[in-house]
Amino acid sequence: MNNPPTLLVCRQSPYGSHLARSGLEIALAAAVYDRDISVLFMDEGVWQLKADQAPQAIDHKSIEKLLASFELYDLDTLYVENHSLEQRGLRADALAVPVSTVATGELPGFFERFECIISC
Amino acid sequence: MKFALLVLGSPLGSGGADSAWRFADAALQAGHKVPRVFFMHEGVYNANQLAAPAQDETDRLQRWQQLSREHDCELIVCAASTIRRGVLDADESKRQQKSAANLSEAFEIGGLGLLIEATSECDRVLSFGC
Numbered sequence: 001m002n003n004p005p006t007l008l009v010c011r012q013s014p015y016g017s018h019l020a021r022s023g024l025e026i027a028l029a030a031a032v033y034d035r036d037i038s039v040l041f042m043d044e045g046v047w048q049l050k051a052d053q054a055p056q057a058i059d060h061k062s063i064e065k066l067l068a069s070f071e072l073y074d075l076d077t078l079y080v081e082n083h084s085l086e087q088r089g090l091r092a093d094a095l096a097v098p099v100s101t102v103a104t105g106e107l108p109g110f111f112e113r114f115e116c117i118i119s120c
Numbered sequence: 121m122k123f124a125l126l127v128l129g130s131p132l133g134s135g136g137a138d139s140a141w142r143f144a145d146a147a148l149q150a151g152h153k154v155p156r157v158f159f160m161h162e163g164v165y166n167a168n169q170l171a172a173p174a175q176d177e178t179d180r181l182q183r184w185q186q187l188s189r190e191h192d193c194e195l196i197v198c199a200a201s202t203i204r205r206g207v208l209d210a211d212e213s214k215r216q217q218k219s220a221a222n223l224s225e226a227f228e229i230g231g232l233g234l235l236i237e238a239t240s241e242c243d244r245v246l247s248f249g250c
Contacts (some may be wrong), residue, residue, distance in 0.1 A: 002240040019128065019250070022161050022201060029232035035240070116239045119247050120128060120159075 004115035005036045014063040015035040015055055020048055023120035024066050031073035038114070040102065042081035046088060049072065049080060064096045071097075075085040081107065122153045124238035127163035128249030131180045137166050138247035141183060148191045155242065156194045157184075158235040159227070162250050164202040167195070169224040187225040195222065196230040 008027045020074040028039035041049055053064040070076065078099040085092060085101070094099045102110050111117060125144060129136030144154045159166055166184060173179050188195050202223070203212060212229060213221040223229065239245050 006239060017161075018204075019225075019248075021200075024199065026160075026232060026235065029238050030239075033233060033236050035236060080175050082241060116245055118126065118239065118245055120249070 003034075003036050005119065006030060006038070006116040007022065007111070007114040008039045009117060009119040010039060010041050011043040013044040014048040014050075014053065015058060015060045016044070018089065019081060019120055020045070020063055021061070025059065026050075026118060026120065027075060028047060028066075028070070028073060031075040033068075037075065038077035038079060039075075040079045040110075042073045042084045042097070042105060046090060046098055049097065050090065051088070051094060051096045053096070066095045079095075080109070121147075121244065122138040122155060123137065123147055124235075124242035124245045125157045126156065126235065126245065126247040127157060128158045128161045128248060130162040131171065133162055133165075134250045135248050136182070136248040137163060137202070140246075141180070141247065144187055144193070145183075145247075148187070148193075154187075154191065154193050154237045156196060156199065156234065158196050158230075158238060160198040160201050160235070162208045163248075164197045164204075164205055165225040167197050167202070167224050168207050168222050170222045177204040181224055185224060188226045195227045196234050197227050199229050199231050202229055205219065 010023050014020045015118045048063050055062050062069050079102050080099045083104040091095055125140050127137050127140045131137050169238055188219040207223055208221050210221040
């Protein structure tokens with residue numbers, strides 16, 4: 001089977017709908033099938049990376065815990081778009097999991113590194 | 121060209137599922153292939169065969185069924201998404217100890233592996249949001 005470099009783009013807030021979790025499940029499935037998968041968080045999706053989430057207060061399962069499980073699947077190619085973080089007062093060095101930052105201006109070149117891009 | 125589609129929106133909640141169907145229909149008419157459409161998140165509601173649109177409205181389920189029948193296009197609903205939302209075939213309904221089944225026969229329940237597989241076997245993957 002081909003293994004094209006694949007990027008999942010997560011733009012959904014963690015608990016606004018169930019889509020954030022479903023999106024991350026795509027990344028996990030790709031990792032389970034040994035696919036070359038990276039994940040980019042941008043726009044509202046950067047909230048998924050916030051440390052110290054307390055979703056039990058609104059009867060949700062933790063996105064933060066799901067992200068913490070990524071390393072068990074050797075899924076460590078996580079990126080966040082800088083400007084989205086800054087707009088929301090978040091800092092790349094104070095997130096739930098280690099991520100690399102991508103500047104807005106670098107996005108076109110960044111996307112070109114992937115043969116397949118799935119957005120959700 | 122071979123296209124894989126990911127449908128995330130319900131039939132009436134947004135325009136995403138309509139756009140996906142129009143894209144698939146246009147691509148097939150132009151001679152391209154759409155071997156698999158994967159329905160996830162609210163998209164699984166497109167497979168609910170109990171939907172009963174008014175007489176003067178488009179029957180959205182019927183046109184997905186027709187697309188699948190005429191063009192050898194697999195329609196897969198994500199297992200995790202569809203079980204959560206109660207769009208079940210007879211087997212799954214029994215397994216979940218429910219009293220009814222409502223998944224259209226044109227659709228099959230499948231795991232995320234089928235989406236991952238489609239991303240490597242098709243030339244393009246298009247996602248239609250919600």
